[in-house]
Amino acid sequence: MESQVPGRALGVLVELEAELDERLGAVDAALAAHYPGERAGRQPVHTVYVPADRFHAGLVPEHGAAALQVTEEHEALLLGLVDGDHDLVARVREKLGREPVEDLRIDFEDGYGSRPDDEEDADARRSADALRSAIRAGDAAPYNGIRFKGFEAPTRRRGVRTLAVFLERLVADGPLPDGFVVTLPKVTAVEQVEALVHTLQRLEEALGLSGGSLHFEIQVETPQSILGPDGTALVARMVHASGGRCTGLHYGTYDYSAYCGIAAAHQSLAHPVADHAKAVMQAAAAGTGVRLSDGSTNVLPVGAPEQVAAAWANHLRLVRRSLARGFYQGWDLHPAQLPTRFAATFAFYREGLDAAAGRLRTYVQRQDSGVLDEPATARALADFLLRGLDCGALSGAEVADATGLDTDALAGLAHRAGAHADGEGD
The missing domain is CATH 3.20.20.60 (Phosphoenolpyruvate-binding domains)
Known part of the structure; x- marks a missing residue:
């Protein structure tokens, strides 16, 4: 009997997926409209x-x-x-x-x-x-x-x-x-x-x-x-x-x-x-x-x-x-x-550079460390570094050296619409 349970569940899966899409479609659309994510570009300090x-x-x-x-x-x-x-x-x-x-x-x-x-x-x-x-x-x-x-x-x-x-x-x-x-x-x-x-x-x-x-x-x-x-x-x-x-x-x-x-x-x-x-x-x-x-x-x-x-x-x-x-x-x-x-x-950004860059490098390279970061935290770490670049506190070279990532990769991790383009330090 136990071996038949997965088969029964999988048998309704296609119908269930369609039902869930229909039930939650309006919610998905409203969420995307009201919460589109971070605004593209630089925020002044x-x-x-x-x-x-x-x-x-x-x-x-x-x-x-x-x-x-x-x-x-x-x-x-x-x-x-x-x-x-x-x-x-x-x-x-x-x-x-x-x-x-x-x-x-x-x-x-x-x-x-x-x-x-x-x-x-x-x-x-x-x-x-x-x-x-x-x-x-x-x-x-x-x-x-x-x-x-x-x-x-x-x-x-x-x-x-x-x-x-x-x-x-x-x-x-x-x-x-x-x-x-x-x-x-x-x-x-x-x-x-x-x-x-x-x-x-x-x-x-x-x-x-x-x-x-x-x-x-x-x-x-x-x-x-x-x-x-x-x-x-x-x-x-x-x-x-x-x-x-x-x-x-x-x-x-x-x-x-x-x-x-x-x-x-x-x-x-x-x-x-x-x-x-x-x-x-x-x-x-x-x-x-x-x-x-x-x-x-x-x-x-x-x-x-x-x-x-x-x-x-x-x-x-x-x-x-x-x-x-x-x-x-x-x-x-x-x-x-x-x-x-x-x-x-x-x-603020210079003091936090080494820790943020190190954690981000560890996350991207999937290395073991004393901190287990999740995708949301990786997004915050990348955003931190991009903000430091945008205002001129950090240079593109030192961030790339510390993270192994260019600004396009950082923007992707931060869920920004485009790469860092307005900052001062490449």
Whole structure:
């Protein structure tokens, strides 16, 4: 009898396979649509926010020069914070001279404030012209965008007007820049995200842009975006209401903390309310191709040497904390924060290179070791190395030597759509 059981089971297998495909086909399609996997290409390590009235075509090299100057003035302080690692500081200097800003956001919201309509219209046109000039001169950041006023009733009309005025001026004299995004702040309802999708569709039609070319980030800075009135995580619904246009979720440190009633002295990226919000964001974005960004610290490294040292130490700690928690991007508000942004980021990838490369080599070669990694962990190891390549912390040669893999192989292991193409170190 026992020998007949497998035969009986196999006899229904063909029918059962067809039944399962029919039963789960819609689920398979929905999963593929809602969770397409990692977004192709490089993710910047930071976004630098600049009030629109202060933006000009030479701002990025100006930020780089200012960051290099503060590095020179306080080199001993920076070396002390990175355990005397002269090679790391040299790498930071090179980055500041070559690419000091990876992502720039021209801010028409909190950093700009409320102004007469004619003044904001003029700044929208002027900043669009300045961005186009910077792109032509080769002085722009690799990624750019604007933050306009949100879709709540008091600011909705002004926000959409600024968006329209800026975009019309920007594309009147050239194509939409690669990697250009707009940021929707203070989101409190899924319907606001749906309204932005509608707005971008209408603007694409009016401006002759191809459908789906305008993308946006959602700024998570209100408790309503994390927990809706029905108890659901609205940020997850917002991601799936974006029609594939949403590229990122950005945490807003101070608005979110203030909404939660946290006293100003205790508002921080490391506060428990921030960790809760970011954990929900992380779960909502996982597998969707939507990337995560931590927020900012408003403690600036300016003033006396002891003030610079304290602010730099705080910034280094917070950037490293974010990286360890899977937030590979954050906000910077001042040129003097750039040295520690890159110092913390480069140290994170360089310190992890040997262990990540060794584990990946062992996994690919199927060697025995003290760690038994699974495919998901191999994917994370490859992604770690690609991120290090993308920002310039690692070179292609040292990663290839350490892993025995080229960037195409790493991209395949990381389940990225294409090979590393935007980084700095081959």
